[in-house]
Amino acid sequence: MADRPLAGRTVIDLTTALSGPYATLLLAGLGARVIKVENPLTGGDTSRNNAPYLGADGLTLGRHGDDDMSVSMLLRGRNKESVTLNLKHPKARDLLSGLVRVSDIMIDNYSAGVMARLGIGHDWASSINPRIVCTSISGFGAQGGPGSGKAMDTIIQALSGVMMTAGAPGEPPVRFGLPVGDLVAPLYAVIGTLAAVLRADATGQGQHVDVSMLGALTSLVACEPFDAYEKLGLPMRTGTTVPRLAPFGTFPAADGWFALCGPTDAFARGLFAAMGRDDLAADPRYASRDARVANAGELHSLVASWAADRPLAEILDALTRHGVPAAEVREPGDAVRDPLVLEREEVVPLEHPRHGRAADLYGTGVPIRFSASEAGLDRSAPALGEHNAEIYGGLLGYSDDELKALAEEGVI
Structure with a gap:
C-alpha cells in the first residue's frame, strides 16, 4: 500500500448504491484508506441487499446464509473498511467529527440538502479540519433538481439526451444497458476531489466539490454537436451505422x-x-x-x-x-475475460471474504497503470461494521465500554 499514489490519505465514505461507492472504490484502489460509514438501522449500504448473492452455496438469487454477500457489495466494497453510524442520532456527530479530524476527504452521494439538514456539510467539517475536501455527488447538484430532486441512472439518462443518441429515427428511446449516469459522475468526482486535495496541500484550505450526475452525462452528450448535425440534414439517430x-x-x-x-x-x-x-x-x-x-x-x-x-x-x-x-462484437462475459485486460488487472476476479473464489465472477479493477507506483483492488469487501473496534477504538480512542454503550443507544 505504501507504494500507491494515495497512500497516507484517508477518506470518509458516506456513500451508498453505485455512483458514490464507485468513486470511493477508485480512491481505495489508488491507495487511500477508505472508511465506509453505514447506517446500522437499515442494514448498511443499499447494495448489500442487491441480488444475486455469493456464499457457501455459491451464487444464489436469495440470501441463505449469514455470510452471504451481494455481488454488488463484493465488487464495490473492496479495499474499504466498514463502520456503522446512525447519522440521525444526536451523538453521531461526535464520532464523525473524530473521523473528520484525521481525514483528507469526505464523500457523500445524498440528495441535495441532506448533508446540511444533518448538520455535517462542508462548513461544519471545515470548522473541525480546514484542510478537508468534501465532495458531493448528486443527481442535479447542490441546487437540487425537478420534482423530488431524487435521481436514478435511468432518470439521468432520460434527461441528459443520451437515450436519443442511440437507435434509429422513429424508434423508442434506447436506455444504455451500462448505467452510464451512475458511472460517469464518479469519474468527474474523483478528478475534482484530487484537484481540490492538491489545492489544499498548497494552501492549507479545503473546499466543497459539487458534481451532478445530470451535468456529468450531459457534458459528454455535448461533446458531439447533435443539434448541428440535424440542422445540416445529418440524422442524430442512425442505428447500427454512422x-x-x-x-x-x-x-x-x-x-x-x-x-x-x-x-x-x-x-x-x-x-x-x-x-x-x-x-x-x-x-x-x-x-x-x-x-x-x-x-x-x-x-x-x-x-x-x-x-x-x-x-x-x-x-x-x-x-x-x-x-x-x-x-x-463481444458478449460482456467474453470481454471481461480477455487475457489482456486480466493481465493488466483492469478486470480482476471477485472473491468472497470467507469462501474465496466461490464462483467465476469478475469485477472492475483500477484501469490505470503507473510506471513507479502500484494500484489495485486486492482486499475483499468488509462485513457491515466489521471495523468498528479498529476505527472507533484504535484510531479514535474509544474504549470497549464506550463502544458498547454507543451500540446499545443505537448510535453505532
Whole structure:
C-alpha cells in the first residue's frame, strides 16, 4: 500500500448504491484508506441487499446464509473498511467529527440538502479540519433538481439526451444497458476531489466539490454537436451505422457481428480491397470522404451484403490484413475475460471474504497503470461494521465500554 499514489490519505465514505461507492472504490484502489460509514438501522449500504448473492452455496438469487454477500457489495466494497453510524442520532456527530479530524476527504452521494439538514456539510467539517475536501455527488447538484430532486441512472439518462443518441429515427428511446449516469459522475468526482486535495496541500484550505450526475452525462452528450448535425440534414439517430463517417458501423456476419471504422480514404481503400472490390476506390460515389458520406446508405448495403454469408473469422482476417480497423462484437462475459485486460488487472476476479473464489465472477479493477507506483483492488469487501473496534477504538480512542454503550443507544 505504501507504494500507491494515495497512500497516507484517508477518506470518509458516506456513500451508498453505485455512483458514490464507485468513486470511493477508485480512491481505495489508488491507495487511500477508505472508511465506509453505514447506517446500522437499515442494514448498511443499499447494495448489500442487491441480488444475486455469493456464499457457501455459491451464487444464489436469495440470501441463505449469514455470510452471504451481494455481488454488488463484493465488487464495490473492496479495499474499504466498514463502520456503522446512525447519522440521525444526536451523538453521531461526535464520532464523525473524530473521523473528520484525521481525514483528507469526505464523500457523500445524498440528495441535495441532506448533508446540511444533518448538520455535517462542508462548513461544519471545515470548522473541525480546514484542510478537508468534501465532495458531493448528486443527481442535479447542490441546487437540487425537478420534482423530488431524487435521481436514478435511468432518470439521468432520460434527461441528459443520451437515450436519443442511440437507435434509429422513429424508434423508442434506447436506455444504455451500462448505467452510464451512475458511472460517469464518479469519474468527474474523483478528478475534482484530487484537484481540490492538491489545492489544499498548497494552501492549507479545503473546499466543497459539487458534481451532478445530470451535468456529468450531459457534458459528454455535448461533446458531439447533435443539434448541428440535424440542422445540416445529418440524422442524430442512425442505428447500427454512422453515415457521416461512412463506412462506419456494426454489421452481421454469418456467425456473429463485427464493428468497422473506415472514415479515411486509406481505410476505405483497405475495405474495398478486403471485399475484392478495388474498383470501388475509383468509383465517383466512393472515391472521396464527402462522396462516401453522400452515398452512405448504398455503401453500407454493399458491406452488409459482402459480410452476410461469410464467417466472422474470415471477415476480420481480411480487414486486418488490409489495415482496416475492425473487431468482433463481444458478449460482456467474453470481454471481461480477455487475457489482456486480466493481465493488466483492469478486470480482476471477485472473491468472497470467507469462501474465496466461490464462483467465476469478475469485477472492475483500477484501469490505470503507473510506471513507479502500484494500484489495485486486492482486499475483499468488509462485513457491515466489521471495523468498528479498529476505527472507533484504535484510531479514535474509544474504549470497549464506550463502544458498547454507543451500540446499545443505537448510535453505532
